[in-house]
Amino acid sequence: MGKRVGMEVSIAAAEAVKQANVDVISAYPITPQTHVVEHLSELVANGELDAEFFCVESEHSALSVCVGSEATGARSFTCTSSQGLALMSEITYIASALRLPIVMIIANRALSAPISIWNDHSDVMSIRDCGWIQFFAENGQDVYDHVFIAYRLAEDRNVLLPAIINMDGFTLSHVIEPIEFIEQEKIDRFLPPYQPVHRLHPDRPVSMGGIALPPIFTETKKAHEVALQGSMPKILETWKAFGDMTGRYYQPVETYKAEDAETIMVIMGSFGETASAAVDLMREEGRSVGLAKIRLWRPFPFEAFKQATLHAKQLVVIDRAISIGGPGGPVASEVKAALYGEPIRPVVYNFVAGLGGRDVSPSDFIKMVDKAEIEIEEGNREGYEIYGVRE
Amino acid sequence: MTEKLNVFAVRTLTQKEYFAPGHRACQGCAEALAVRLVAKALGRNVIIASATGCMEVVSSPIPFTAWRVPWFHVAFENAAAVASGIESGLKVLMRKGRLPRKKIVTIAxxxxxxxxxxxxxxxxxxxxxGHDFIYICTDNEAYMNTGIQRSSSTPFGASTTTSPAGKVKMGQITWKKNMPAIAAAHNIPYVATACPSYPIDLVEKVKKAASIEGPAYLHILSVCPTGWRSAPELSIKLGRLAVETGIFPLYEVEHGKYHLSIDFPRLRPIKEYIRLQGRFRHLTEEMIGQIEERVRKEYAELKEKAAKGVAR
Incomplete structure (x- = not known):
């Protein structure tokens, strides 16, 4: 078993990047991502990590540099938040379509305006369809572990897609948590150096990034869709291999006391631990409440989600982003789509909560479940509201 | 063998084509010619990162490619960043022994x-x-790929689809942005201007840029018959006239020192250049005089810098 250390999650994330033997790091500072890249630059400056580190002039260039370096076969890493992600969003679509296995950590933060440095999921939801594998981390250990999982998966020749690890800004990035470190030899075995299928090199010239005319564009998109959907078995396999190595087994949808629950809360990211505490409090009162945590956002785990939730009477989906003018939060939309084809399905009640760093405590989760159960009983079967608005 | 010599004549240029024929550039496209010469000058140990634009569109319709060297297109605004990544990737992989060490020139x-x-x-x-790469701007003085819209590199007076000559405005009302000066202001080791109408000069400059460690910037005037409303067979002549009139002087800035590649004791009247192009058709004598005055002034300033041998 590895060493267990109390450490700020951002620092642990940077340590994982070091242990993953990343070759090129390119980033631009933005709160709350800064501690990750600060620590990485220290590691490079002290010679603890042999990598090219660039503090570039924008996030757009940060990802563009990674696209260039990854295309030569160098393992590349970037990290951003919020406006930075919005600025680099153009390149996120290109990186995945070019099948470049870059790994990016997003310290999730609200999108302006008004400007807010605090956490929600609106940044990553703005690139929902960018074609990357997307994980949501619940705690620091998840973030640390998923750096290795993400690289091994992304670089798998049957996958070759970039991957995003979502780490809630401040509520996760800046807290000190116990992290169990993995021995370097184990990591080196789990994650050998990247061997690209094609690389930019004069010995074997290739052209990458050509123009697609209408007779071929659709086929390129189909290929990308097949690749991302087809990555699911590899994701499960990689988690299994990681679990066998560390004893920590991950699932696309993880549940807590949900097996027999009539009401299941559905969340993503660092809500998980707080919501679990709320479940315990409600269970103590004899209420039949459980929790489903979506760890894998893309490809969306439809089957696993149904397995985890179909037996419930109602789902209370708590989104941390809003789709203004749309049907509610992005997670609720996905959940409804996942359940739509089922003859008997739970009612879905949707809250948007915790925007721009608004704290959501266990008592808030209980209030949301209370409200949803009352509303549903009164016949409001497709409810959606923003929780905790001060009026 | 000849590629290693420091003296070049047209005959010493390789007959190999790294930017292959069959691409879809317009007739008389001097940009395609410039790229062809650049590729010949560099040889095979090169990786090219192209920005979105004419050269990307004409050379890469999937599943075809005109490139016999590694070529990469990512987006419009990031060729320099992508090239930075390529250069860094090669550097670190060679340092770690995962790629054999050899000189590979990275181009944006x-x-x-x-x-x-x-x-x-x-x-x-x-x-x-300070990446070790060459940035090459092939300047055809407007957004030709999207249909001749003005850019900040469009010359004063030129009519484009977004700076049209109308009843109250006479085409582009701003002066061409001085990109080589902006590049030189970064204190990089090498900046040069070139034009495919002077192929030996162009090839020499590309080779020099490739041999220098650190960033180099090349600004290549590329006549565009489609956008300039000129006859395709006049592209070479127009490139020469741009240089001989002083509108596009050929020079180098090596470690801050200016050097004129070709000097003319007397510049030709700019009318000779302007009257061959439809984009300037509407210009009045007064406007031509205004342009001439500015060109003469800027040429004199450039000569002064070259005479002093200093940067600014």
Whole structure:
């Protein structure tokens, strides 16, 4: 078993990047991502990590540099938040379509305006369809572990897609948590150096990034869709291999006391631990409440989600982003789509909560479940509201 | 063998084509000619990162490619950043022994829009960081790929689809952005202007840029018959006239020192250049005089810098 250390999650994330033997790091500072890249630059400056580190002039260039370096076969890493992600969003679509296995950590933060440095999921939801594998981390250990999982998966020749690890800004990035470190030899075995299928090199010239005319564009998109959907078995396999190595087994949808629950809360990211505490409090009162945590956002785990939730009477989906003018939060939309084809399905009640760093405590989760159960009983079967608005 | 010599004549140029024929550039496209010469000058140990633009569109319709060297297109504004990544990737992989050590030249290739407008920030960043690469701007003085819209590199007076000559405005009302000066202001080791109408000069400059460690910037005037409303067979002549009239002087800035590649005791009247192009058809004598005055002044300033042998 590895060493267990109390450490700020951002620092642990940077340590994982070091242990993953990343070759090129390119980033631009933005709160709350800064501690990750600060620590990485220290590691490079002290010679603890042999990598090219660039503090570039924008996030757009940060990802563009990674696209260039990854295309030569160098393992590349970037990290951003919020406006930075919005600025680099153009390149996120290109990186995945070019099948470049870059790994990016997003310290999730609200999108302006008004400007807010605090956490929600609106940044990553703005690139929902960018074609990357997307994980949501619940705690620091998840973030640390998923750096290795993400690289091994992304670089798998049957996958070759970039991957995003979502780490809630401040509520996760800046807290000190116990992290169990993995021995370097184990990591080196789990994650050998990247061997690209094609690389930019004069010995074997290739052209990458050509123009697609209408007779071929659709086929390129189909290929990308097949690749991302087809990555699911590899994701499960990689988690299994990681679990066998560390004893920590991950699932696309993880549940807590949900097996027999009539009401299941559905969340993503660092809500998980707080919501679990709320479940315990409600269970103590004899209420039949459980929790489903979506760890894998893309490809969306439809089957696993149904397995985890179909037996419930109602789902209370708590989104941390809003789709203004749309049907509610992005997670609720996905959940409804996942359940739509089922003859008997739970009612879905949707809250948007915790925007721009608004704290959501266990008592808030209980209030949301209370409200949803009352509303549903009164016949409001497709409810959606923003929780905790001060009026 | 000849590629290693320091003296070049047309006959010493390789007959190999790295930018292959069969691409879809317009007739008389001097940009395609410039790229062909650049590729010949560099040989096979090169990786090219292209910005979105004419050269990307004409050379890469999937599943075809005109490139016999590694070529990469990512987006419009980031050729310099992508090239930074390529250069860094090669460097670190060679350092770690995962790629055999050898000299591979990294090129960023972009048009004037991708350089002077949307790509300026990424370019400035890459020059400042000091990557060992060559940035090549093939300047055809407007967004030709999207249909001749003005850029900040469009010359004063030129009519484009977004700076049209109308009843109250006479085409482009701003003066061409001085990109080589902006590049030189980054204190990089090498900046040069070139034009495919002077192929030996162009090839020499590309080779020099490749041999220098650190960032180099080449600004290549590329006559565009489609956008300039000129006859395709006049492209070479127009390139020569641009140089001989002083509108596009050929020079180098090596470690801050200016050097004129070709000097003319007397510049030709700019009318000779302007009257061959439909984009200037509407210009009055007064406007031509205004342009002439500015060109003469800037040429004199350049000569002065070259005479002093200093940067600014």
């Amino acid at each position: 290739l972009a048009g004037d829009g991708g350089t002077a407008d949307i790509g300026l920030q990424a370019l400035s960043g890459a020059l400042e960081r």
